[in-house]
Amino acid sequence: MSPRAQVYILAVILTLMGAGLTIYKNRELGFPLLPGEYRTVWTIEAKVRFTADGGPVKASLTLPRAQRNMEVLGETFSSSGFGFNIVSDDDEYRAVWSRRSASGNQSLFYQLDVHQTPGAPLEQPLDLSTEVEQPFLGAREQEAVRQAIYSLVEGARDRSADTRTFTTQLLTALNDPRNQDRNLIFGYFKDRTLVDVALTVLAAAEIPAHRIRGLYLEDDRRRLDPEDLLEVYDGRRWVVFEPNTGNPGVPRNFFIWQRGGKSLLDVEGGRNSRVTFSVISNDVPARDVAMLSTSNEKEALVDFSIYSLPIEQQSIFKLILLVPVGALVVVLLRVFVGLRTSGTFMPVLLAIAFIETRLFTGLSIFVLILVLGLWVRFYLSRLNLLLVARIAAVVVTVVILMGAISVVSYKLGIEQALTVTFFPMIILAWTIERMSIVWEEDGPYEVVVQAGGSLLVAVLAWWVMTNRFVEHWTFNFPELLLVLLGIILIVGNYTGYRLGELMRFRQLVR
Amino acid sequence: MGRFNFNQFLAKLRGGFVSPFALRRLGVLGMNARNVHYIARYNDRDLYPIVDDKLNTKRAARRHGIRVPELIAAFDSQPSRRRVLEVIEPLWQFVIKPARGSGGKGILVVVGREGENYLKPSGAMVTKEDVLRHVSNIHSGLYSLGGKPDRVMVEALVDFDPVFDKYSFEGVPDIRVIVFRGFPVMAMLRCSTHSSDGKANLHQGAVGVGIDLATGKSCHAVQRGLRISRHPDTEMPFGELVVPGWRDLLRLASSCYEMTGLGYLGCDIVLDRKRGPLLLEANARPGLAIQVANGVGLRTRLKHIEAMDLEQLEKSVEERVNYSMQEFAAVRTLEQKSA
Numbered sequence: 043m044s045p046r047a048q049v050y051i052l053a054v055i056l057t058l059m060g061a062g063l064t065i066y067k068n069r070e071l072g073f074p075l076l077p078g079e080y081r082t083v084w085t086i087e088a089k090v091r092f093t094a095d096g097g098p099v100k101a102s103l104t105l106p107r108a109q110r111n112m113e114v115l116g117e118t119f120s121s122s123g124f125g126f127n128i129v130s131d132d133d134e135y136r137a138v139w140s141r142r143s144a145s146g147n148q149s150l151f152y153q154l155d156v157h158q159t160p161g162a163p164l165e166q167p168l169d170l171s172t173e174v175e176q177p178f179l180g181a182r183e184q185e186a187v188r189q190a191i192y193s194l195v196e197g198a199r200d201r202s203a204d205t206r207t208f209t210t211q212l213l214t215a216l217n218d219p220r221n222q223d224r225n226l227i228f229g230y231f232k233d234r235t236l237v238d239v240a241l242t243v244l245a246a247a248e249i250p251a252h253r254i255r256g257l258y259l260e261d262d263r264r265r266l267d268p269e270d271l272l273e274v275y276d277g278r279r280w281v282v283f284e285p286n287t288g289n290p291g292v293p294r295n296f297f298i299w300q301r302g303g304k305s306l307l308d309v310e311g312g313r314n315s316r317v318t319f320s321v322i323s324n325d326v327p328a329r330d331v332a333m334l335s336t337s338n339e340k341e342a343l344v345d346f347s348i349y350s351l352p353i354e355q356q357s358i359f360k361l362i363l364l365v366p367v368g369a370l371v372v373v374l375l376r377v378f379v380g381l382r383t384s385g386t387f388m389p390v391l392l393a394i395a396f397i398e399t400r401l402f403t404g405l406s407i408f409v410l411i412l413v414l415g416l417w418v419r420f421y422l423s424r425l426n427l428l429l430v431a432r433i434a435a436v437v438v439t440v441v442i443l444m445g446a447i448s449v450v451s452y453k454l455g456i457e458q459a460l461t462v463t464f465f466p467m468i469i470l471a472w473t474i475e476r477m478s479i480v481w482e483e484d485g486p487y488e489v490v491v492q493a494g495g496s497l498l499v500a501v502l503a504w505w506v507m508t509n510r511f512v513e514h515w516t517f518n519f520p521e522l523l524l525v526l527l528g529i530i531l532i533v534g535n536y537t538g539y540r541l542g543e544l545m546r547f548r549q550l551v552r
Numbered sequence: 553m554g555r556f557n558f559n560q561f562l563a564k565l566r567g568g569f570v571s572p573f574a575l576r577r578l579g580v581l582g583m584n585a586r587n588v589h590y591i592a593r594y595n596d597r598d599l600y601p602i603v604d605d606k607l608n609t610k611r612a613a614r615r616h617g618i619r620v621p622e623l624i625a626a627f628d629s630q631p632s633r634r635r636v637l638e639v640i641e642p643l644w645q646f647v648i649k650p651a652r653g654s655g656g657k658g659i660l661v662v663v664g665r666e667g668e669n670y671l672k673p674s675g676a677m678v679t680k681e682d683v684l685r686h687v688s689n690i691h692s693g694l695y696s697l698g699g700k701p702d703r704v705m706v707e708a709l710v711d712f713d714p715v716f717d718k719y720s721f722e723g724v725p726d727i728r729v730i731v732f733r734g735f736p737v738m739a740m741l742r743c744s745t746h747s748s749d750g751k752a753n754l755h756q757g758a759v760g761v762g763i764d765l766a767t768g769k770s771c772h773a774v775q776r777g778l779r780i781s782r783h784p785d786t787e788m789p790f791g792e793l794v795v796p797g798w799r800d801l802l803r804l805a806s807s808c809y810e811m812t813g814l815g816y817l818g819c820d821i822v823l824d825r826k827r828g829p830l831l832l833e834a835n836a837r838p839g840l841a842i843q844v845a846n847g848v849g850l851r852t853r854l855k856h857i858e859a860m861d862l863e864q865l866e867k868s869v870e871e872r873v874n875y876s877m878q879e880f881a882a883v884r885t886l887e888q889k890s891a
Contacts, residue, residue, distance in 0.1 A: 377584060423685075428630070429692030479694060483657055484756060485749070537585040539576075543840075544569040547580050549777055550847055551570045 049535050053528035060524030067332075067519060072159070074328035077514035081331045083115060084259045085322045086297065087153045090307060092315035094144035099124075099311040101150060104255075104300045105135040112297060113157045115334040120151040134304070148312065156297065157331050158259070174250050187230045190223040195247040197223075205249060205276035206290060212247075213272070213288030216240055236285050237270040250275035252302035254282060259295040261323040268299060268306065268319065329518055361394060363516040366526050368393050368503040375499050377533055380540030383499050384476055384492040391469050392496065393503035398464035401504060405497065407447065407462050408470075412493065414443050415474035416481070423478070437471040579852030580843055586816075590854065594733070594815025595836050602812050603834040607651045607703060609812075616811040618804060619830050621822070622708040626651070633687045636704065637680060645709035648683070650690040650702045656753060658695030660686050663709065674722050674749070710830060713823035715796055719743045719761075721785035724822065726752055727763065727801065727829075730838055730850065731817045733865060734809035736802050736876045737853040739763040740845040741795065745775065746785045759783060760845025761790055766881030768798025772847040779847070801829040802873045808834055810869070818842075848885050 043051075067073040090101055105128065108114060119126055124139040139150050198211035215221050216236060231239055237253050244251040254271040271292065272283045282292045292298070300306055309315035351359065368390035375381045383389055396404035418439045422432050444462045451459030473496075481489045506512060515522050539547075575582070581590075602608050613620045624646065625639045640646055640662075648660040662678065664671040670678040687704050689695070696702040716725045723744030730738045740760050747757035754760045759780065762772035770793040773780050782789050795801065805819040808831065818838025821829050843850050856879065867875065 380583060429689055429694050475694075479657075484753075488756075535588070537582070537588045539572045539580075539582040540584065541569070543580075543582050544572060544575065546777065547575055547844065548568075548570050549774065549779060549844060550578055550580055550849065551574045 046535060049531050053531040055528075056524040056531070057528035060521045060526075060528070063521035063524075064519045067521075072328065072332040073518055074332070077510050079328035080325040081157055081328045083155050083157050083324045083326045083331060084297070085153060085155050085324060086257065086259075087151060087320045088317055089320070090139075090148075090150040090152070090309075090315070090317050092148055092309045092312035094141075094146060094148050094312045096143060096145040097311050098140075098142055099144045099148070099309070100138065100140045101148075101307065101309045101312065101315070102129075102136045102138045103150075103152060103307050103317060104304065105137050105152070106154070106297070106299045107135065107301070109298055111159055113159055113331075115155040115157055115331065117152070117154040119153070124150065134300075144311075155334075158295070174245055174248050184230065187227060190226040191243050191246050193223045194221075194227070194243055199247070205274060206281055208247070208249070209244070209251075209272070209274045209281070209283055210288040210290070212243060213240060213283060213285055216243070217286060217288070235270065237272055240272055240285055244272075244274065254298055254302070255300040255306055256296050256298040257319050257321060258293070259297050259321055259323070261321070264320040266319040266321065268317070271296070271298075273302065360513070360517050361397070363520055363523070364397070364507045364513070365390060365394070366523055367512055367516060368507055370526055370530060371503040371506050372499060373530055373533055375502065377536055378541060380542035381495045381499055382492055383496040384473060384480070385469075385496070388469060388473060389496050389499035390503055391466050392500035393507055395465045396500065396504040397508055399461035400458065401501065403458040403461060404465075404504075405501075407459065408465065408497070410447065411440060411443055411462075411465070411470055412474060412477065415440055415470065416478055419474050419478045433471055433475050436474050437467055440467050440470050440474070575849070579849030579855070581840055581850040581854065583840060585851070586840060590732075590816040591837055595817075596813070599813045600836055603814065603817075603836045604654075605651045605703075606649065606653075606705060606833055609831070609834055612811050613831055616807060618807060618811060619824075619827055621647075621710050621824075621830050621832065624706040624708055626703055626705050627687070627691075628703040630688065630691050633684060633691065633704075636683070636687050636706065639706055640683070647707045647709055648686060648690075649705050649707065650695045651705055652696035652700065652702045653690075654695075656751060658686075658690055661709065710822050710832075711825045713796070713825045715823065716741070716743070716793075718786050718788040719759075719783050719790070719793060721745050721783070722749070723751060726832055727795065727821045727823075728838065728842060729802065729805035729819045729821065730842060731805050731809055731819060732854050732857050733815050733860075734806055734867070734869070735857050735872050736765060736805050737857065737880060738842050738846055738848070738850055739765060739802075739805075740842045741770070741793070742845075743783060745783070754839075754841040754845070760841055761793065762842075762846030762848070762882075763795060763798075764882035765802070766877045766883070768795040768801075769793065771882040772845065774844050774847070777844060796823070797828055799873065799877070802877065803869055804829045804831060806869045806872050806876075812836075853880055 064075075068075050088103060090103055092101065101124075106114070119137065121139050123144070124141045126137070126139050129136050129138055137152055194212065194215055198208050198215060202208035202211045216224050216239060218224060227239060227243075228234075231242075234242075241251055241253065251272060251274045254273050255268045256271065257266055257268060270285065272285050273280050274283060275281075281290050283290055284293055307315055307317045369387060372383075372387060372389060376386075392404075392408065395408075398404075399407065415436060419432075419436055422435055427435065444465070444467070447462050448460050451457075477489050477493060480492060602612050607623075607626055610620050610623055624643070625636075627633065627636060636648075640648075643662075644665055646662050648662075650658040653659065660678070660683070661673055662670040663673050666677065668680060670680075670683065672678055690702050690704045693701045710724070712724045719725060719741070720743045725741050725743045727739060727741050729736050740762050742752035742754065743759040743761060744752050745757055745759055749756065752758045757776055759773055759775045761770045763769070764771045770790045773790040775784060781791065801821055801823075805821060808817060808819045809815075812834055814834070814836055816836075816838075818835035820832040820835065822832050824830050840850070
């Protein structure tokens with residue numbers, strides 16, 4: 043295969059790999075493609091309060107299970123003096139606080155951060171019992187109540203086609219204050235909630251059902267009581283109903299805490315136990331959310347990446363990852379324009395220094411050091427030193443110049459000039475040496491051309507490297523470097539004319 | 553010293569750009585195409601040391617019976633630099649150059665003495681200390697690619713044929729011939745001017761004179777990309793310029809193909825009064841200014857040779873030179889251009 047074909051195939055493979063990984067990270071892991079994207083993260087805090095009797099205490103709280111539309115990013119517990127662990131019991135997670143002896147009012151906290159993602163919240167099938175326990179409506183219940191319940195069931199059954207419509211009809215009836223049967227039932231079950239009653243009636247109709255406990259996520263809500271939804275088995279799958287409207291489906295922003303099963307909170311050795319919730323929303327950078335949600339699963343792509351490095355190294359890498367972009371700028375300018383620079387990739391190093399110093403400070407400091415350095419270098423050239431010693435002397439001079447610039451500008455109150463330290467000293471010294479040779483051999487015009495070319499390329503590279511999109515992409519999607527590599531390979535295959543040559547060979551055409 | 557001429561710069565800018573299609577139609581070779589299609593394809597990397605180190609070039613030339621300027625001495629270590637003074641002590645004229653220098657950098661030409669001091673062609677004085685420092689710089693690798701330590705060569709100054717005296721100012725002209733797969737394809741004479749500081753670099757303001765391969769006569773001349781007909785300093789018209797012993801010169805250039813093995817090669821040749829053409833250096837990455845000097849694109853000629861079959865390629869030096877002189881004559885190129 044010809045080298046050219048190999049280059050194209052390689053470039054296509056690299057580009058596809060890079061783009062594929064990027065799309066995967068964006069779609070599956072939720073890394074944002076654009077900078078400055080924020081996601082809402084809900085912090086939900088459950089506060090368990092009870093009065094301890096003085097003896098051994100054990101409090102257990104059902105914890106939410108992972109849900110498809112909510113990602114749990116992290117959880118924290120606060121339980122001073124209590125032993126704490128999480129037990130898994132019959133497909134249910136429960137937080138258990140325990141203590142040998144406690145008395146007085148106790149408060150225990152469980153807090154978790156969740157992020158809402160699009161999609162249906164519930165997973166089917168759910169392995170919950172579909173057994174129906176007939177409500178005990180024995181002698182103690184009045185005949186009238188029993189009649190009312192069955193009349194409700196019959197009424198709803200007449201007006202429905204299947205279990206779903208039946209449930210909706212039933213809930214509508216239970217919410218209708220003009221319905222005599224309903225009023226009679228609520229008059230009898232005075233202390234029961236709508237969902238309690240609905241469960242009783244559904245049991246009487248021999249329909250498997252249970253309650254769902256959860257919270258409506260709204261910002262800045264305190265002391266919320268959990269709210270209930272109704273889940274009904276229609277013979278094939280479980281369907282959730284909002285009890286007040288009778289509409290099927292989980293309402294938006296509803297965070298399911300407990301689904302079926304046991305009680306929400308059990309306290310042994312205490313009284314007046316109660317659990318309340320508070321909800322706050324935070325706007326968090328989308329990348330942090332993606333990082334948190336993948337950190338649990340240890341995604342290989344994230345785990346074996348720069349994100350696993352300490353923060354300090356990460357910030358260094360943030361800069362290093364920009365170098366290839368600068369190199370691409372150099373390649374493009376060299377291959378398509380044909381700009382002459384002193385040292386092929388010296389402009390990239392300059393651009394990196396400019397990132398730290400800001401452009402105009404950097405430019406003026408660079409020109410100042412170059413001019414002063416050249417001046418010193420011309421004197422040194424008269425002293426008959428060996429080359430390496432002379433360059434070392436220039437390095438020392440550059441360092442002294444940097445110190446002087448820092449101190450003088452600081453005293454003058456120009457703090458920006460302190461960033462002079464970000465310039466690579468050895469590179470500066472070599473540049474000065476090369477420039478002075480160019481001056482001697484080719485004259486000052488060539489020095490201006492080469493220094494100007496280098497600065498122009500450096501400024502362009504700086505401009506691209508400080509673009510916030512480029513910064514975002516290189517750091518969050520380092521696999522895009524493969525795409526960059528592909529582009530460089532293809533550019534390396536360009537055999538057309540450079541822009542400068544269109545001017546250079548002008549005379550041949552005329 | 554190459555002074556910055558603002559008017560010329562403006563004229564350059566005003567001229568603007570030409571379309572790449574026009575350049576392509578004229579067969580102009582661009583830098584990118586040169587690098588990919590010719591240098592990378594026809595020049596093996598392992599052959600570079602022969603041309604990149606002038607001492608190696610000299611050795612190879614001697615083996616192939618190619619005439620070169622006489623080497624007086626070579627030094628490859630810093631401590632030997634005192635020896636340099638001993639070697640040049642009896643000499644009046646000599647050249648000190650780095651073995652791996654490129655683009656004519658680091659060449660010190662001495663044309664005479666004045667007491668303890670030496671004289672450059674421009675008349676500037678050079679002290680012994682200056683010579684020592686220059687030698688030391690060469691050793692340290694100041695002029696070599698990538699700053700690698702370098703060797704110092706002391707060469708006899710070529711006794712230049714006076715035919716070009718009127719065409720060069722404060723310096724000596726050399727002839728660059730591009731040799732492709734053994735066939736000379738284009739040639740130019742580089743004449744230094746006052747503004748090029750006696751150097752034969754076109755981008756510093758030297759005059760490039762295109763030489764007709766068939767006759768050795770000048771056919772075109774440019775300075776700083778603009779066509780001229782007379783030397784800017786000596787006012788000599790280029791129309792009368794003829795390179796003596798042209799066939800010999802082409803033969804020498806052509807035989808550099810066997811010597812170096814490089815398919816795409818630039819040979820820099822000077823004319824000695826007595827010895828005739830001498831190979832100054834060979835270049836594996838010859839520049840493209842030769843097209844400007846000739847006013848003709850290289851690519852058409854390179855393509856012509858690329859289209860040859862193996863039998864045609866396996867010609868002797870003599871046959872190749874004959875073929876080129878016939879095929880690439882300026883008259884024929886003009887015909888093609890107008891056709």
